[in-house]
Amino acid sequence: MSSSSQVTESWISSFCGLLGHEYFAEVSEDFIEDDFNLTGLQSQVPMYKEALEMILDVEPEDDDDEEEEEEEDEEDDEILGDERPTAYRRASDRRHLRIASDLSVIESSAELLYGLIHQRYITSRPGIQQMAEKYELQHFGTCPRVHCNSTKVLPVGLKDSPGHETVKLFCPSCLDVYTPPNSRFQTVDGAFFGTTFPSLFFMTFTDLDIGSGIRNNPSSTAQALLQIQTETTKGTSTTPANVTSINGVAPHNLAPGIGAGNIYGPRIYGFRVSERAKSGPRMKWLRMKPADVTELDETRRYWENPPDDADRPHDDDLNMVDVAEGKSVDSRKKISARRKRTNGSGNGGGSPMDTNGVGAAG
Amino acid sequence: MSDAGQGVAASPRDPVREKVRELVPGIERLSLTYGAMDDFNSETDSDYTSYWRDWFISSRGNEYFCEIDEEYLTDRFNLTGLNTEVQYYQYALDLVTDVFDFDCDDDMREQIEKSARHLYGLVHARYIVTTRGLAKMLEKFKKSDFGKCPRVMCDSQPLLPMGQSDMANSSPVKLYCARCEDLYNPKSSRHAIIDGAYFGTSFHNILFQVYPIMLPPKTQRRYEPRVFGFKVHSAAALARWQADEREKLKDRLRGARIESGFEEDEAEAEEEDDDEEMEGDGFEGATVQQ
Numbered sequence: 204m205s206s207s208s209q210v211t212e213s214w215i216s217s218f219c220g221l222l223g224h225e226y227f228a229e230v231s232e233d234f235i236e237d238d239f240n241l242t243g244l245q246s247q248v249p250m251y252k253e254a255l256e257m258i259l260d261v262e263p264e265d266d267d268d269e270e271e272e273e274e275e276d277e278e279d280d281e282i283l284g285d286e287r288p289t290a291y292r293r294a295s296d297r298r299h300l301r302i303a304s305d306l307s308v309i310e311s312s313a314e315l316l317y318g319l320i321h322q323r324y325i326t327s328r329p330g331i332q333q334m335a336e337k338y339e340l341q342h343f344g345t346c347p348r349v350h351c352n353s354t355k356v357l358p359v360g361l362k363d364s365p366g367h368e369t370v371k372l373f374c375p376s377c378l379d380v381y382t383p384p385n386s387r388f389q390t391v392d393g394a395f396f397g398t399t400f401p402s403l404f405f406m407t408f409t410d411l412d413i414g415s416g417i418r419n420n421p422s423s424t425a426q427a428l429l430q431i432q433t434e435t436t437k438g439t440s441t442t443p444a445n446v447t448s449i450n451g452v453a454p455h456n457l458a459p460g461i462g463a464g465n466i467y468g469p470r471i472y473g474f475r476v477s478e479r480a481k482s483g484p485r486m487k488w489l490r491m492k493p494a495d496v497t498e499l500d501e502t503r504r505y506w507e508n509p510p511d512d513a514d515r516p517h518d519d520d521l522n523m524v525d526v527a528e529g530k531s532v533d534s535r536k537k538i539s540a541r542r543k544r545t546n547g548s549g550n551g552g553g554s555p556m557d558t559n560g561v562g563a564a565g
Numbered sequence: 566m567s568d569a570g571q572g573v574a575a576s577p578r579d580p581v582r583e584k585v586r587e588l589v590p591g592i593e594r595l596s597l598t599y600g601a602m603d604d605f606n607s608e609t610d611s612d613y614t615s616y617w618r619d620w621f622i623s624s625r626g627n628e629y630f631c632e633i634d635e636e637y638l639t640d641r642f643n644l645t646g647l648n649t650e651v652q653y654y655q656y657a658l659d660l661v662t663d664v665f666d667f668d669c670d671d672d673m674r675e676q677i678e679k680s681a682r683h684l685y686g687l688v689h690a691r692y693i694v695t696t697r698g699l700a701k702m703l704e705k706f707k708k709s710d711f712g713k714c715p716r717v718m719c720d721s722q723p724l725l726p727m728g729q730s731d732m733a734n735s736s737p738v739k740l741y742c743a744r745c746e747d748l749y750n751p752k753s754s755r756h757a758i759i760d761g762a763y764f765g766t767s768f769h770n771i772l773f774q775v776y777p778i779m780l781p782p783k784t785q786r787r788y789e790p791r792v793f794g795f796k797v798h799s800a801a802a803l804a805r806w807q808a809d810e811r812e813k814l815k816d817r818l819r820g821a822r823i824e825s826g827f828e829e830d831e832a833e834a835e836e837e838d839d840d841e842e843m844e845g846d847g848f849e850g851a852t853v854q855q
């Protein structure tokens with residue numbers, strides 16, 4: 204139920220308003236009230252029921268009552284809530300009813316439960332949409348890497364189970380993860396965002412132009428200077444212009460922050476430090492990318508150089524590169540058409556990604 | 566240094582206060598002593614203590630700078646060419662070396678103050694590539710005064726400040742990580758406005774040439790984007806291509822009998838690469854390589 208007219212803030216919005224909780228989306232009550240979305244969480248969260256009630260600002264009628272009855276009361280509240288707003292008392296109102304220690308256990312259980320629901324919510328259609336709005340508003344900040352030129356980042360967990368790592372930030376321009384700049388995020392569990400969210404996000408919103416900031420404004424004259432100094436191959440992507448997708452990603456969205464021109468090359472007094480020096484560069488590979496990204500079509504590459512070409516599959520089956528229609532080779536037509544259909548459907552219906560239950564299954 | 570909240574606006578007379586504060590913890594409670602120190606702190610007392618430089622390097626926002634030796638500053642040879650780079654050069658130099666006694670209005674004083682900071686920065690770029698300067702910056706590096714690499718796989722590797730240009734006013738200071746060999750923006754906006762030329766393009770590389778022992782082992786560990794447990798195919802294909810490039814580098818180094826500098830235990834860790842992968846634009850092509 205939406206208690207928009209309520210004066211008091213809901214538990215969820217006050218949780219999301221806490222310092223350090225800026226990355227969280229407000230999970231809709233609809234999502235939480237759908238039991239399917241909570242599958243398996245009961246065993247992970249102590250005082251699950253109380254925690255869930257706290258999150259939903261549901262007040263059991265009588266505190267001394269047993270579980271069963273509370274369940275019923277909840278049901279009643281659900282139905283009559285709007286007409287009978289007094290039935291919903293704020294969690295804070297009932298604080299005095301519980302012993303303090305109990306309450307703090309419930310409070311932290313509620314946070315854990317909310318986090319775990321949140322992990323699932325942000326991979327559901329409404330959740331990912333809400334995160335997209337936060338992304339646009341730059342709520343998650345930008346990549347600290349100079350050559351990523353302030354690419355907007357997304358929160359990510361390195362683990363899906365809680366208690367391991369704090370939240371990190373994923374940058375789509377360099378495909379790397381970073382520690383949030385502010386220490387207040389170092390108390391936020393990464394599992395509350397999960398491992399799937401950022402990659403699913405960019406698969407879903409394929410129309411986002413990740414690298415626009417990198418292509419359009421060399422952040423300073425020095426950078427422009429530097430680019431002239433460095434490899435002359437700067438920006439010279441030799442990817443054929445008609446390639447619209449490589450391994451499922453538009454070439455301009457494939458790690459736009461790396462590749463020639465975006466790799467730091469150490470110099471001393473203007474002279475490049477040789478790779479043969481003990482302190483010479485060893486990590487350029489981490490930020491390299493082929494000038495022609497179709498090189499990354501491994502399937503095709505493999506079969507173009509077959510060790511023994513006995514059972515080379517049909518072209519249709521090994522092509523991971525999409526070309527724009529028009530002058531296309533006919534064997535590719537079918538694939539392009541098929542992609543057309545699925546492209547962008549991640550936003551809306553029909554995609555297996557948008558079911559609320561996907562997260563719950565994991 | 567102690568950046569415990571002294572504003573940049575603090576006057577150059579403050580260094581004594583700060584020195585005292587450093588030497589005698591809790592001095593502020595002893596208001597009498599403190600008052601006495603204030604009296605002592607008159608502008609003419611500048612023969613031995615480096616008031617201005619102390620003030621400068623302990624000001625909030627100037628944590629990246631080390632203190633330039635008096636000796637270095639007073640050797641004209643080290644300042645060659647800077648007189649044309651800095652307005653009110655002589656006054657600025659006097660201020661930096663605490664021999665400033667020009668009676669002027671506040672506006673002028675402010676101009677000179679600004680020039681002094683610029684001069685200090687330009688000399689700093691030269692000083693930190695001297696033996697003494699390198700040693701001082703090394704100490705700051707060891708204390709992570711320049712921050713730590715934000716990249717998760719770099720395990721909090723301390724950073725070094727650097728400029729993308731040696732010319733003043735071209736771009737602000739950046740931070741270099743010797744583990745991933747990449748450049749990062751300072752976290753704090755008060756550092757993001759410092760001119761990169763005050764550190765220059767060479768210093769951080771020279772430091773590791775002079776102190777190769779400080780070179781961190783390179784790591785091959787990397788983040789693998791995943792969706793519901795599956796590696797994202799586009800990212801994984803790129804990572805494999807990059808791994809090929811890395812192996813080519815290692816071969817070249819082996820050929821030249823040069824240590825690669827990579828962490829040992831990792832070589833085999835990345836062989837277990839045959840997880841299933843997922844294609845980017847939908848799930849219809851959850852392609853399994855091989």
Ligand SMILES: [Zn+2]
Nearest residue numbers: 346351374377
């Ligand atoms: Zn990045």
Ligand SMILES: [Zn+2]
Nearest residue numbers: 714719742745
């Ligand atoms: Zn690093």
